Amino acid sequence: MKTQEGSERQPKTGSARLLELAATKKPLIIGAGFLSALASVVSFVPFVAIYYIVREIVGAYPGFDLLDSEKVIRLGWLAFGGVIGNILLYFAALMCSHLAAFGTLYQLKLNFAYHIARLPLGFHLGYGSGKLRKVMDENIEKIEGFIAHQFPDIVASFVAPVVMLVILFAFDWRFGLAALAGIAVSLFVEFRAYGNDSAKKMMDNYQASLEEMNNASVEYIRGISVVKAFRQTVFSFRSLHDTIKKYTSFVLPYTLSWENYMSLFMTLINHIYLFILPVGILIGMRATDYASFAQTFIFYLIFVPSISSVLMKIMYVSSGMMQISGGVERMDSVLNEKVLPEPQKERRSLGSDIVFEDVSFSYEGSGAPALNHVSFAAKQGQVTAIVGPSGSGKSTIAHLIPRFYDVSGGRIFVGGTDIRDMELATLMDKVSFVFQDVFLFKQSIMENIRIGNQGASDEEIIAAAKAAQCHEFIKRLPQGYHTVIGTRGVHLSGGERQRIAIARAIVKNAPILVLDEATAFADPENEHLIQKAFEKLIQNKTVIIIAHRLSTVRGADKIIVMKEGAAVEQGTHDELVRAGGKYSEMWKMYTSSLHWKMSRAGREVHV
Numbered sequence: 170m171k172t173q174e175g176s177e178r179q180p181k182t183g184s185a186r187l188l189e190l191a192a193t194k195k196p197l198i199i200g201a202g203f204l205s206a207l208a209s210v211v212s213f214v215p216f217v218a219i220y221y222i223v224r225e226i227v228g229a230y231p232g233f234d235l236l237d238s239e240k241v242i243r244l245g246w247l248a249f250g251g252v253i254g255n256i257l258l259y260f261a262a263l264m265c266s267h268l269a270a271f272g273t274l275y276q277l278k279l280n281f282a283y284h285i286a287r288l289p290l291g292f293h294l295g296y297g298s299g300k301l302r303k304v305m306d307e308n309i310e311k312i313e314g315f316i317a318h319q320f321p322d323i324v325a326s327f328v329a330p331v332v333m334l335v336i337l338f339a340f341d342w343r344f345g346l347a348a349l350a351g352i353a354v355s356l357f358v359e360f361r362a363y364g365n366d367s368a369k370k371m372m373d374n375y376q377a378s379l380e381e382m383n384n385a386s387v388e389y390i391r392g393i394s395v396v397k398a399f400r401q402t403v404f405s406f407r408s409l410h411d412t413i414k415k416y417t418s419f420v421l422p423y424t425l426s427w428e429n430y431m432s433l434f435m436t437l438i439n440h441i442y443l444f445i446l447p448v449g450i451l452i453g454m455r456a457t458d459y460a461s462f463a464q465t466f467i468f469y470l471i472f473v474p475s476i477s478s479v480l481m482k483i484m485y486v487s488s489g490m491m492q493i494s495g496g497v498e499r500m501d502s503v504l505n506e507k508v509l510p511e512p513q514k515e516r517r518s519l520g521s522d523i524v525f526e527d528v529s530f531s532y533e534g535s536g537a538p539a540l541n542h543v544s545f546a547a548k549q550g551q552v553t554a555i556v557g558p559s560g561s562g563k564s565t566i567a568h569l570i571p572r573f574y575d576v577s578g579g580r581i582f583v584g585g586t587d588i589r590d591m592e593l594a595t596l597m598d599k600v601s602f603v604f605q606d607v608f609l610f611k612q613s614i615m616e617n618i619r620i621g622n623q624g625a626s627d628e629e630i631i632a633a634a635k636a637a638q639c640h641e642f643i644k645r646l647p648q649g650y651h652t653v654i655g656t657r658g659v660h661l662s663g664g665e666r667q668r669i670a671i672a673r674a675i676v677k678n679a680p681i682l683v684l685d686e687a688t689a690f691a692d693p694e695n696e697h698l699i700q701k702a703f704e705k706l707i708q709n710k711t712v713i714i715i716a717h718r719l720s721t722v723r724g725a726d727k728i729i730v731m732k733e734g735a736a737v738e739q740g741t742h743d744e745l746v747r748a749g750g751k752y753s754e755m756w757k758m759y760t761s762s763l764h765w766k767m768s769r770a771g772r773e774v775h776v
């Protein structure tokens with residue numbers, strides 16, 4: 170699967186791309202096309218049969234005892250057979266196309282999910298989850314609908330007009346020409362409504378504004394607590410309000426633009442016999458053989474209404490193609506986003522020392538670099554702490570280690586190998602992290618912890634939960650470890666969520682552990698217990714710990730002090746205090762605030 174997409178993919182667009190997508194399941198789609206073509210040929214059989222019936226009847230008129238009733242009945246059965254054959258063949262075509270569509274949907278979703286998982290975190294932050302969800306759910310699902318329902322109709326809409334034209338001209342070319350004039354006028358009107366560039370542009374604008382509105386409403390709902398707390402309304406929530414207004418401004422002209430053409434088109438295709446009538450009258454006035462004239466004229470009057478269904482199909486197909494092509498473009502734009510490059514040949518790394526060598530990094534679109542020539546080493550078996558004011562680049566360091574982003578300058582080594590020369594999967598196996606904002610899936614607690622290690626047994630998970638001080642509160646939940654997060658009445662506090670993330674890291678048991686303010690939400694008693702759990706966890710590992718409370722980092726083997734994206738001091742606690750620099754300043758402030766709080770409260774206070 171890895172080689173399926175990526176750089177070699179030919180960028181196709183429009184209907185070519187749609188057919189390429191449909192061809193994911195080639196035999197099924199060819200079968201569907203063939204059956205649908207056959208169905209559409211067979212659908213004309215009843216009309217031909219009726220022509221011959223009319224001929225028999227008119228030929229016998231007025232002496233009906235001369236009527237070859239056996240033949241008429243045979244023709245009647247033929248017409249009936251045509252109807253049934255059409256239904257059966259079309260049904261079989263739809264079966265094939267549905268099977269093809271589900272197969273394609275499965276493949277596309279899988280590829281898409283696989284692809285977005287490998288995109289750098291920066292892409293996700295910039296693109297917006299509402300928009301991405303819409304691409305993944307709606308746009309890709311529309312492709313399924315397109316292949317299942319519209320693909321057979323596309324084939325039919327190519328085959329049917331050909332058969333129709335043959336029939337139109339086979340019996341009397343003059344009537345054929347009249348009908349053709351009617352068809353040409355209708356198609357012209359239809360093209361004015363759908364086929365031109367400005368219509369496509371309008372459709373794209375409409376789709377894009379719909380997407381923006383979706384994104385804004387997802388954001389609105391996510392931020393509902395802020396909205397409520399600050400008494401915001403939809404009207405004061407600017408971005409949502411603006412997108413709704415923008416949507417309105419696109420949807421109205423878009424609808425109006427084709428409304429008139431549509432009415433005209435519908436009227437025309439339902440009245441093509443109006444083109445036949447004058448021709449019929451003209452021919453009839455000069456006819457000598459009334460019987461043969463009547464045969465043909467009656468046939469055309471019966472046949473012509475069937476043209477409307479053929480034209481309607483063409484219309485649905487073309488509007489469907491237009492609607493979906495925008496969605497396909499959006500899907501492709503995500504698929505064309507560059508994934509983090511993976512090495513052709515993996516370089517093995519030995520051990521798990523982490524070395525930052527002159528690392529610089531800037532977030533996309535922001536001016537000042539978040540990290541500026543940062544160099545340090547974090548040794549295996551040691552705890553390396555990173556401290557510094559907020560915004561100084563601590564979390565950025567943590568995010569660069571698992572390659573959420575790639576460095577802008579310098580190199581990061583794990584076990585002596587540049588992390589860009591390691592397979593992402595290998596790197597991920599080596600690193601566990603606990604970040605400040607913990608994401609829990611709508612699954613049972615058990616499964617949420619198992620994310621750390623798919624192979625973990627229930628016992629191992631419970632042991633990890635105990636070590637992370639989760640066991641007590643999990644037991645109190647309605648279904649214990651099988652309680653599904655996010656169901657009614659289940660709410661976990663920030664500290665509890667964080668402890669679940671720690672349990673995840675414990676079951677993963679990776680050689681590198683990155684903790685970004687991992688105990689920030691924990692209360693003092695719990696923090697003490699978690700620290701004890703960590704002591705077991707971190708033996709012989711490379712640990713990078715980012716912490717608020719200097720008490721937490723005091724015992725670290727090495728402390729790195731960050732300031733405005735630069736590592737300004739490095740050393741042990743004692744060394745740094747002695748050096749009298751930034752750290753000793755922070756330490757002084759910390760201890761004096763501790764005294765201050767203790768004397769105010771008159772008892773020991775943890776900060």
Ligand SMILES: Nc1ncnc2c1ncn2[C@@H]1O[C@H](COP(=O)(O)OP(=O)(O)O)[C@@H](O)[C@H]1O
Binds near residue numbers: 561564
């Ligand atoms: N996703 C992001 N996009 C743009 N800028 C960011 C992003 N994350 C952090 N920054 C900026 O990078 C700098 C360092 O941030 P961060 O590493 O989170 O600091 P810390 O963890 O020390 O508080 C800050 O100036 C912050 O505004």
Ligand SMILES: [Mg+2]
Binds near residue numbers: 563564565
């Ligand atoms: Mg941070």
